[in-house]
Amino acid sequence: MRKRLHRSMWIQVEGDRHDEEHLRSTSTVSRALRGDSRIRQSTRERVERAAATLHYVPQAAAQRLAGSPVRALGVVLPHIEGTYYAELAVGFETRASELDTSVLLLLANPKSDQRSAVRRLVGQVDGVAFMAMSAATDALISDIGERMPVVTVARTKLPGIPAIYAESTTSADQLTTHLITRGRTRLAFVGQVDPGSDIESRYQGFSAALRRAALTVPPAMDVAMDEDTGRALARELVIGGLQYDALVCGNDEIAVALVHELQELGVDVPRQISVVGWDDIRVSRYLRPGLTTVSQPVAQLGALAAEHLHRLLAGERADDSVVLPTTIVHRQSCGCGALEPFTTH
Numbered sequence: 058m059r060k061r062l063h064r065s066m067w068i069q070v071e072g073d074r075h076d077e078e079h080l081r082s083t084s085t086v087s088r089a090l091r092g093d094s095r096i097r098q099s100t101r102e103r104v105e106r107a108a109a110t111l112h113y114v115p116q117a118a119a120q121r122l123a124g125s126p127v128r129a130l131g132v133v134l135p136h137i138e139g140t141y142y143a144e145l146a147v148g149f150e151t152r153a154s155e156l157d158t159s160v161l162l163l164l165a166n167p168k169s170d171q172r173s174a175v176r177r178l179v180g181q182v183d184g185v186a187f188m189a190m191s192a193a194t195d196a197l198i199s200d201i202g203e204r205m206p207v208v209t210v211a212r213t214k215l216p217g218i219p220a221i222y223a224e225s226t227t228s229a230d231q232l233t234t235h236l237i238t239r240g241r242t243r244l245a246f247v248g249q250v251d252p253g254s255d256i257e258s259r260y261q262g263f264s265a266a267l268r269r270a271a272l273t274v275p276p277a278m279d280v281a282m283d284e285d286t287g288r289a290l291a292r293e294l295v296i297g298g299l300q301y302d303a304l305v306c307g308n309d310e311i312a313v314a315l316v317h318e319l320q321e322l323g324v325d326v327p328r329q330i331s332v333v334g335w336d337d338i339r340v341s342r343y344l345r346p347g348l349t350t351v352s353q354p355v356a357q358l359g360a361l362a363a364e365h366l367h368r369l370l371a372g373e374r375a376d377d378s379v380v381l382p383t384t385i386v387h388r389q390s391c392g393c394g395a396l397e398p399f400t401t402h
Contacts, residue, residue: 105173129159130366131182132359133175135167135191139283139310140338141355145188145210148359156367165192167251172197179205184366186210188359190251206369210362213253214378219369221361221379223353225255228383229262232351233305235385236331237270239392241303246277247290247315248307256282256307259335263305282307287314294330295322302330303391309334309341309350316344316390327392337386347388354381 132149134142150160163178165171171192179185184206187193195213202218214220236244244267250260264274280286287310294301306312312334316326326332326346334341337352358381365375387393 105176129161129182130363131161131163131178131185132362133163133165133178133185133187133191133193135189136164137162139308141308141336142189144355145359148356149186149188149363150359151356152360152363153367156363158363158367160363167192175201183370184208186359186362186366187212188362190254195253206366208362208365208369208375210358211255219365219375219377219379221358221365221381223255223355223358223381224383225258226262226265228351228385229259229305230266231262232333232349232385233263233266234270235387236303236305236333236391237266237272239331241331241392242272243301244272244303244305245275245301246305246307247280247311248277248282249279250277259305259307280311282311284310284314287311288318291315291318291322291324295319295324299324299330304330304332306332306334309336309338309348312348312350312390313338313340313344316346316348327390331391333391337384341386342388344390346390349388349391349393350386352384352386354383357381 130149130153132146134146137143137146146162150162153160161178161182163171163174165175167190169192172194175193175197179201185201186208187198188210190212195215198207198209198218199215201207202215208219208221209215210221211223212220233244244263246260246263248256248260250257260277267274278290280290290311291314304312304315306315312332316332319326319330319332324330332348334348334350335353336355337350341348341350361379361381368375
């Protein structure tokens with residue numbers, strides 16, 4: 058059955074008579090694309106499949122892309138819990154505001170299917186920044202990138218789409234090597250190693266340092282990197298006899314929780330076990346012992362994403378790949394005193 062999609066597009070929809078009658082109205086198509094609860098699920102799914110097949114951009118966004126001024130940028134994050142994601146969002150919004158552009162934020166948990174929500178966001182903005190590993194898949198991002206300006210931040214580099222990162226592999230290698238030079242031989246990596254993520258890059262650097270020192274490379278501890286998980290993991294490690302003498306954590310949130318809980322359980326950090334993190338969140342400098350970690354320019358990552366989109370929408374060229382330097386911040390949790398930070402490029 059051939060049906061018109063808004064004013065300038067026709068789609069082929071196969072369905073029952075009920076669906077066909079409802080698809081005679083362009084308002085029904087519009088409501089289906091917005092996820093309106095008044096539209097039957099079967100109708101909505103058929104419209105969404107047709108829109109995806111035809112690379113359809115809702116009319117409002119298409120009109121803006123046709124030449125009217127930039128009005129809004131979208132940003133997709135997995136969540137906004139913890140300092141890292143909040144800083145990314147603030148950096149993006151602050152720079153977008155300086156460029157006289159509004160921002161629409163979508164939180165798309167990677168454990169959920171939010172393709173429809175992402176497509177609705179695309180219909181309301183002129184360009185989108187996909188940050189970290191959210192529910193937006195690589196295939197979906199690539200598809201959207203064929204129709205409008207898109208950048209990625211701290212996730213897989215996709216062909217033809219500008220990507221912005223903070224350096225991870227070399228820093229993780231150097232941080233792990235530092236622990237090895239201090240006599241640590243039973244090291245573990247703590248964090249979920251999702252393909253294409255910053256955490257995967259950190260695990261690769263961790264693994265490279267261990268192989269170079271002829272040490273066993275254990276599988277990463279595949280756990281959520283949050284406070285509650287850190288405390289629970291500390292208890293498991295103590296019950297298991299503390300088989301590791303150093304933990305390299307994917308972020309500071311879980312590292313801080315580990316240090317605190319291990320000490321509560323009578324473990325001497327760093328004498329019995331060293332713990333290092335990543336992000337240099339504010340609490341890491343007030344923890345005792347102070348947390349050795351890696352500082353990265355998180356707000357700058359967000360700001361650069363907004364700048365890239367603004368350039369692309371203005372018809373200017375944007376760098377295909379940007380890697381920002383990180384800084385290893387030595388405190389006491391690794392087993393040494395405070396040293397001067399050094400930057401990896």
